[in-house]
Amino acid sequence: MADIWPNLSLLVCGGVKLDNYRSHIQALLGTMEVDFIETYGASEGYIAFSDDLQRRDLNLVFDNGIFYEFIPNPLADPDALSIQQAVPLWEVQPHTPYAVLVTTNAGLWRYALNDIVEFSQTRSPRIEVMGRVSEMLDDYGEALYAYEAAEALARIAEEMKITIGNFTVGAQMPEHEHIPRHYWFIQVSDPIHRDTLNRLSKKLDAAIRQDNRHYAIRRDSQTLDAPKVFTVSQQQINRWLQQKGKEKAQGKLPSILHDSSDVDYFREL
Numbered sequence: 001m002a003d004i005w006p007n008l009s010l011l012v013c014g015g016v017k018l019d020n021y022r023s024h025i026q027a028l029l030g031t032m033e034v035d036f037i038e039t040y041g042a043s044e045g046y047i048a049f050s051d052d053l054q055r056r057d058l059n060l061v062f063d064n065g066i067f068y069e070f071i072p073n074p075l076a077d078p079d080a081l082s083i084q085q086a087v088p089l090w091e092v093q094p095h096t097p098y099a100v101l102v103t104t105n106a107g108l109w110r111y112a113l114n115d116i117v118e119f120s121q122t123r124s125p126r127i128e129v130m131g132r133v134s135e136m137l138d139d140y141g142e143a144l145y146a147y148e149a150a151e152a153l154a155r156i157a158e159e160m161k162i163t164i165g166n167f168t169v170g171a172q173m174p175e176h177e178h179i180p181r182h183y184w185f186i187q188v189s190d191p192i193h194r195d196t197l198n199r200l201s202k203k204l205d206a207a208i209r210q211d212n213r214h215y216a217i218r219r220d221s222q223t224l225d226a227p228k229v230f231t232v233s234q235q236q237i238n239r240w241l242q243q244k245g246k247e248k249a250q251g252k253l254p255s256i257l258h259d260s261s262d263v264d265y266f267r268e269l
Contacts, residue, residue: 001028008032014039016252017129019056020150024165027189040129044111045104048127057120057128062089065105074099074116076136076143081112094119099133116147135256139171140180140224143214146255152207153186156200163189166237170257181225185232185266192231201229236269
């Protein structure tokens with residue numbers, strides 16, 4: 001990147017969580033020292049932004065025509081948000097996942113953003129954007145949020161010294177097996193031996209068991225088998241996006257595969 005922009009010193013990001021791509025961007029930057037500013041803007045309003053280069057959380061904009069409400073531990077179905085209890089900004093608690101509702105002076109009334117946030121602090125409120133309400137894998141009662149999967153994968157990849165780009169995970173019960181399992185498809189910078197992927201699978205299983213009690217119950221009761229991890233290339237991801245009509249600039253690989261045929265597509269690769 002230094003060959004193209006030798007004087008690059010600031011990168012402003014938005015539209016997708018920066019941490020999902022930070023390590024890849026830093027690898028492209030090499031030894032360049034570049035500051036990152038992350039923005040959380042939407043069509044519905046300007047929600048939050050980086051105001052401290054030493055922090056990963058964002059400063060919530062709460063004095064610019066938006067009244068916020070938050071639904072703790074939201075259900076995965078966005079259509080069910082209307083029946084769940086919400087709390088105002090002054091009643092939120094730190095480190096609890098919340099869905100976001102906004103009422104704005106542009107005319108929106110208790111509109112659901114479909115985003116999940118957690119508060120790192122509540123006085124002078126600061127948030128971390130965790131993922132999407134609809135991005136939950138719950139085909140077999142495991143209730144695994146995409147952000148939980150991403151955080152577990154990032155921790156283990158760092159521990160194993162593996163550089164990972166995109167990833168997606170889906171659940172399936174193949175005909176020749178008696179119970180379902182999760183299938184992870186990860187994009188890596190360097191080839192990985194099958195033994196390494198098997199170790200990665202075991203570590204992912206253990207980490208998610210610890211982080212997610214629903215998943216742990218399914219695994220302990222033997223109603224969900226151990227996960228399997230496979231690698232995919234950017235070319236294979238691009239072909240899938242093209243088949244889905246999502247090859248435009250805003251198209252991206254979802255973290256959760258809800259359709260069994262999509263799991264089949266990546267498994268067959």
